Amino acid sequence: MKNLVSAKWLKENNNGDMVVVDCRFDLQTPSYGKDSYLKEHIPNAVYMDMDKDLAGDVKEHGGRHPLPNLNEFKSKLESCGIGNSTIVVVYDDGEVAGASRFWWMLKYIGHDKVYILDGGIKDWIKSGYALTSDIPKKENKYLDININQSMIATVDEVRKNIDKNKSIIIDSRSFERYKGEVEPIDKKAGHIPSAQNYFWMDVLENDKVKNSKKLKDHFKKVSKYENIIVHCGSGITGCVNFVALDEIGIKSKLYLGSWSDWISYDDNEIKTGE
Incomplete structure (x- = not known):
């Protein structure tokens, strides 16, 4: 599977050169994702909010989750330690929706080294791997944007x-x-x-x-x-x-x-x- 990685693979490769992104969300409960992340998450994971980070302001046209300002999105990614050569693994609860949105956005701006944790955090827990509430500190990186229209x-x-x-x-x-x-x-x-x-x-x-x-x-x-x-x-x-x-x-x-x-x-x- 070219776009998916297992919990075992992530456990073995989760190091300082990789950025793990938590994209858990609930359309009916906007605070769910951030609250869940702050309570516990996969070690070294940063958080991306569906409404605040992965979507922009709703207007007359463009739908309920238009793209955010891409320069602002770029800055957020860079502050999370995502640069041109960074391997990124994204996860949610396992339904793949939040993770797929983030995966699509990174592919859209030209960053191909992004993968989805198959089974999400639920499979990580099922595999017996530890969670943490520690917020990682990431070194700012530089990321080019090359839109794939x-x-x-x-x-x-x-x-x-x-x-x-x-x-x-x-x-x-x-x-x-x-x-x-x-x-x-x-x-x-x-x-x-x-x-x-x-x-x-x-x-x-x-x-x-x-x-x-x-x-x-x-x-x-x-x-x-x-x-x-x-x-x-x-x-x-x-x-x-x-x-x-x-x-x-x-x-x-x-x-x-x-x-x-x-x-x-x-x-x-x-x-x-x-």
């Missing part, structure tokens, strides 16, 4: 790929939200026309990412498309499908604003049902 899709690009034979739009939300039966967060329910539902949690099995064989079977209908656009509600859980696709060599783009951006345009069409 091929990883992101705009709302215009999504519009152009609706009902195209060589394109697929993947909706990563739950089937009920996709069909428009429920919408617990956003103001409108339904899905983007022609989007197909691949619930992000379906790439997980026993609290870990499925192996490559199972992922290839899960996404076998996706591989035939030339243009693959992934989205979710606000650009977080869609990153899980993005990572899973990358694991099996399928390149996709993330519609970062996702459903919450799509519905901010009154003229964008909305579908319901299957």
Whole structure:
């Protein structure tokens, strides 16, 4: 698995040259991640907050979790000891959502040496490894930013790929939200026309990412498309499908604003049902 590392691997390689990042979060309880980190975390881990560090100010368009100011994000990474040659391992509770968002953002700004702890902190604990409440002190490093535009899709690009034979739009939300039966967060329910539902949690099995064989079977209908656009509600859980696709060599783009951006345009069409 090229984007994932095990708890055993992290335990054996967690040294001063590596930066471990805690990205635990809960959309319903914003303080959960930071509170959990301060209580206990993997040794040498720094904390990145979903709302304060991994997202910017919400505006009329752009969705609920737009990108932060990238210069400010760069400075935060540098202050955490992340430089051009730094190996970074990110984790959350094991659902991979927070970790995948951070992984995607580092890849987007051109830092390729980033990996996700498969199974998250839960697997670390299950493996019998110790936690700490100590806050590490990191030496400031220098980090270049080289934006990879091929990883992101705009709302215009999504519009152009609706009902195209060589394109697929993947909706990563739950089937009920996709069909428009429920919408617990956003103001409108339904899905983007022609989007197909691949619930992000379906790439997980026993609290870990499925192996490559199972992922290839899960996404076998996706591989035939030339243009693959992934989205979710606000650009977080869609990153899980993005990572899973990358694991099996399928390149996709993330519609970062996702459903919450799509519905901010009154003229964008909305579908319901299957």
